[in-house]
Amino acid sequence: MKARRNKKQIPSFRKLLKTSKVKLENKLKNKQFKQQSTLKKYRKEQRKLRQAVKDAVSKKPIPLEDPKEKRPGKRIEREEEEEEEALPLDMMDEDDLQLMRDLGQRASFLTRDLSSSEPVHAKKRKHERVIDKYEKIPRTLQTAPEKELIHLLPIKDKSGIIPQTREKPVTDSNQDEEDQEELELEEEIVEDPIQELTLEEHLIERRKKLQEKKMHIAALASAILSDPESNIKKLKELRSMLMEQDPDVAVTVRKLVIISLLELFKDITPSYKIRPLTEAEKSTKIRKETQKLREFEEGLVSQYKFYLENLEQVVKDWKQRKLKKSNVVSLKAYKGLAEVAVRSLCELLVALPHFNFHNNIIVLIVPLMDDVSKSISEMCCDAVKKLFKQDKLGQASLGVIKVISGFVKGRNYEVRPETCIT
Structure with missing residues (x-):
C-alpha cells in the first residue's frame, strides 16, 4: 500500500510572518487587558477599604453583652449580614488577599491620608525631625540691654586694690530728637511781633530801598559801558530787575531799568546787523579775540530780544487791562509803566533802524x-x-x-x- 500523502500545504514564509505579527498583537492586547484588570481590582479594593473605614467611624459601638437577649432573630440576621460582607474576601485570589493584608497593616486612621500611597509613619518622622531641629536652636531671652560700665580709679585698702566702676547713663536717641524738634517748633512759633510803621517811617523805608536799587542799577550800567564785551553777563542781571517784586518800589524800579537798558542798547549796539552763525563757522577754530566778540554779539542779540519781549508784554497787559495774580503793580500804576515802555520802543525805532x-x-x-x-x-x-x-x-x-x-x-x-x- 502506498503511504498517504499529507494534503496540508506547508505555509509559506510570508504567511508565517503574518501569523507571528497577529500573535504578537494579541499578546500585547492580553497584557494590557491584564494590567487594566489589576488596576481596576486595586481601585475597587481601595473603595471598599474606604467604605469600611467610613462605616466603622459612623457605626455606633456595640456593647459586649447584648441586654436584649430575648430577640434572637435580629442577632441571626446580623450574623448573616456579616457573613454576606465577608463573602467577597473568600472569593478573592491569594495575591489580592496578600495586598489587602499589606494595606491593612499600613492603615492608620488618625495620621494617614487613605488616598495616598506613602508609608504611614513618614509624616510623623518628618515632624519629629523638625522638632529636633527646633530643640537644637539655642534659646535667647528678651533681657534688658547690657549697661555700659565706666572704669574709675581703683581704691587701695588693707585687703588690696578694689576696682571702681560706674554705670554709663543710657540716653534715648529718639527722645532727644523729639525734644529737639519741639524746641525748633517753639522757636518758630515765638517770633518777633510785627511792628506797625507810621506813614513817615514807611516813606523813609521806601526811600532807603529805592536808593539801594538805584545804586545797584548805576553800578551795573557803568560796568557794562566801561567794558561791554567782558561784562555782557551783567546785562542779563540788569534785565532781570524788570521783574521786581517789592510792592513799595516795584513800579519805580521797573521804569528805571527800562530807561537804563534803552540807553545801554543805544550805546553798545554795533552799526551792523548781527546774523546767526552757520555750522561751518561754529566748527572752525578762531582766535580768542574773535571768539570773545562772537560771544558778545550772541549775548547782546539774545538780551535785546528778551528786552523787546518784556516791553511788548507790558503793553499787552495794559491794553487788555489784565494783571497776573502774582503781580505787585496796581492797574492804575500800570498805565505809567506802559507809557515808559512805548516811549522806549519809539526811541529804538528811530535810533536802531539797522539792527535786529x-x-x-x-x-x-x-x-x-x-x-x-x-x-x-x-x-x-x-x-x-x-x-x-x-x-x-x-x-x-x-x-x-x-x-x-x-x-x-x-x-x-x-x-x-x-x-x-x-
Whole structure:
C-alpha cells in the first residue's frame, strides 16, 4: 500500500510572518487587558477599604453583652449580614488577599491620608525631625540691654586694690530728637511781633530801598559801558530787575531799568546787523579775540530780544487791562509803566533802524498809532515821522509803510486821521 500523502500545504514564509505579527498583537492586547484588570481590582479594593473605614467611624459601638437577649432573630440576621460582607474576601485570589493584608497593616486612621500611597509613619518622622531641629536652636531671652560700665580709679585698702566702676547713663536717641524738634517748633512759633510803621517811617523805608536799587542799577550800567564785551553777563542781571517784586518800589524800579537798558542798547549796539552763525563757522577754530566778540554779539542779540519781549508784554497787559495774580503793580500804576515802555520802543525805532528785530518794533508801534490814549498815539506818530525824515536808505520807511497799509486795510479804513497823515 502506498503511504498517504499529507494534503496540508506547508505555509509559506510570508504567511508565517503574518501569523507571528497577529500573535504578537494579541499578546500585547492580553497584557494590557491584564494590567487594566489589576488596576481596576486595586481601585475597587481601595473603595471598599474606604467604605469600611467610613462605616466603622459612623457605626455606633456595640456593647459586649447584648441586654436584649430575648430577640434572637435580629442577632441571626446580623450574623448573616456579616457573613454576606465577608463573602467577597473568600472569593478573592491569594495575591489580592496578600495586598489587602499589606494595606491593612499600613492603615492608620488618625495620621494617614487613605488616598495616598506613602508609608504611614513618614509624616510623623518628618515632624519629629523638625522638632529636633527646633530643640537644637539655642534659646535667647528678651533681657534688658547690657549697661555700659565706666572704669574709675581703683581704691587701695588693707585687703588690696578694689576696682571702681560706674554705670554709663543710657540716653534715648529718639527722645532727644523729639525734644529737639519741639524746641525748633517753639522757636518758630515765638517770633518777633510785627511792628506797625507810621506813614513817615514807611516813606523813609521806601526811600532807603529805592536808593539801594538805584545804586545797584548805576553800578551795573557803568560796568557794562566801561567794558561791554567782558561784562555782557551783567546785562542779563540788569534785565532781570524788570521783574521786581517789592510792592513799595516795584513800579519805580521797573521804569528805571527800562530807561537804563534803552540807553545801554543805544550805546553798545554795533552799526551792523548781527546774523546767526552757520555750522561751518561754529566748527572752525578762531582766535580768542574773535571768539570773545562772537560771544558778545550772541549775548547782546539774545538780551535785546528778551528786552523787546518784556516791553511788548507790558503793553499787552495794559491794553487788555489784565494783571497776573502774582503781580505787585496796581492797574492804575500800570498805565505809567506802559507809557515808559512805548516811549522806549519809539526811541529804538528811530535810533536802531539797522539792527535786529526792527520789523518787530514796527509791528508793535503801528497799531499804537491808532490807540485811544492820545499821549501814546501822538508818541508813536512822532516816532514814525522822525524815522521817515532821517531814513536815507528808505528800507526802514518801506517796512513801516507796508505795515501801515496792511493795518488800515485790516481795520476797513476806520482809523484815526493821524495814522494816515504821518
